[in-house]
Amino acid sequence: MLTELGVPSLGAFAEPAPSAAGQEVVEVVAAGINHLDLAKAAGTFYTGPPPLPSVPGSDGVGRRADGSRVYFDAPVAPFGSLAERTLVAAETMLPIPDAVGDEAAAVAGNAGIAAMTALDRARLSAGERVLVLGATGSVGRIAGQAAIAMGAGRVVAAGRDRTRLEALAARTGCAVAPLGEAAPMAAELEAAADGPVDVIVDPVWGEPALAAMGAAAQRARLVQLGQRAGATIELPAALLRSRRLELIGVSGALESHADRAAAYAGLMELIAAGKVTVDFERVPLDAVEDAWRRQVAGAVGTKLVVTP
Template sequence: MDIHAAVVRSFDAPPRYEAFDLPAPSDEDHAVVEVLAVGLHPRVRSGAAGSHYTSTGSLPMVPGIDGVGRLADGRAVYFVADDVLGPMANRTVIDTRRSVALPVGADVLKIAAAMNPAMSAWVALRRRVPIEPGQSVLILGATGSAGQMAVQVAKRLGAGRVVGAGRDKARLDALPEVGADATVALSEDADATAAALADAACEVDLVIDYLWGKPASEAMMALLLARSDRSRALNWIQIGSMAGPTIELPSVALRSANFRLQGNGQGAVSTRAYLAELPSLIEEIDNGGLRVNAQAEPLTEVERAWTTPEVPGVRTVLIP
């Protein structure tokens, strides 16, 4: 069956809207859905560029990692993309075992926009290192879309204090509106940044890190050196690498403190565990518990939408 989709034929070029062949469902667990909305997430961009660690290098491909669709019986579902075909198309094939029915009247735009950026922190704080009521959290990279969402998620899951750290001053200043109790500006002045982090966040229980690279390495040492009781656990959850793929970490950081470093992502948490968290997260988004700003763009204009700089704090959603 011919469909129309955003098709990647080169990792060096944005996808183009063109005809594509829709494979038939392979078994009873797979079904064709009419796609209603697909988020254009950073993870989608890295996959389409062949740079994500899960990339197979195979082309052509239809990008996307999740979406909202309508089954043949009329039910709307949120789905995690199948390995066969991405969701940036007017129709796609999904594994129904990796989908969740949406409440009647659910805002598909909000759900398509928010599930991916919210899921990283949601799963991290419920499955990777379950947060305890009243614990404090530092969000490193809080001025990005996922980081801003993580501030809200931490509060909704019971954090007593949330500190947001990032570079974008305007977005940093707006974080108290979504739940941040304190903010730290990350600057080129390493000493000033370390002092500010130590002052605001040295006693936190958890760190959610979307940056990695040099900012993470410097932040780790700043927090550990200023901590009043180094035997009290500090759980560092690495999620993104916006500032670089590697860090330099002195071994003393692991020997001189109760410092636990781990990641959260595909492979660190099972698919089953991720799927188990979807209904509760959908409910939070749909009932307004998590604020999201979405900008709808037609799928026919995917090439333009792909190359247009995103407005900070706004997630682009493609609508077939």
């Protein structure tokens, strides 16, 4: 639980109990540790700091009293998903097909909804070239596979970890653009894509995003999701105009429930059909503090999923 802004610790918290009509206590079976959770707990997320004390964790998979599993991403504060039980408004719950495991259904939440929403907002058409930055991350891996499943012409996975990129390429058939330590070059990205790119999925911003814009086709769409490579860039106006580039911001936390539900349902279908696979490391609830610190340090490499 979180008693001050920063890193949560394991502790006893009040039992969740409904305080309004439509609320239900669910047994948490899997919950991801998201970058969003780190930012919220640090008090730096743009929706504001969490109440204190509170239980962190913004989404997860829960089991209802009737035994059915649901995905939830709006636990009722001060209760969160990194717990054995939490409180959820029934109207915000989303169904999970039997073919999708607990952990996969959790990874498909925060990261998956962002990836699917990005492709939807980008209005991806069959045959278009897609460049996925941060492609080795949870959002990027899902976005790349989903783009292939949706009929993208060529999907380029860009990232710094060549080993993980090559494993991704072997598994998904995407092309790769290793980014190295120096600032990435637009020409390298364009060459990897076999031409200028129509859609850029961007969970990193910073220099890679700037280079990606340089590799953009006319009327390309860049969907901005996160800032792992930098919070700000110096953006030449001519770069936008010369490509008539469209910049689109997506925040899962602010998208409507209906849009999140559609994104999640679409991804459930792709996972159930074996067209998207997700990676994760299972973490027991009593090891959550150590896992959280590893995530803060960036020493993870896959999605951490807490299984109470």
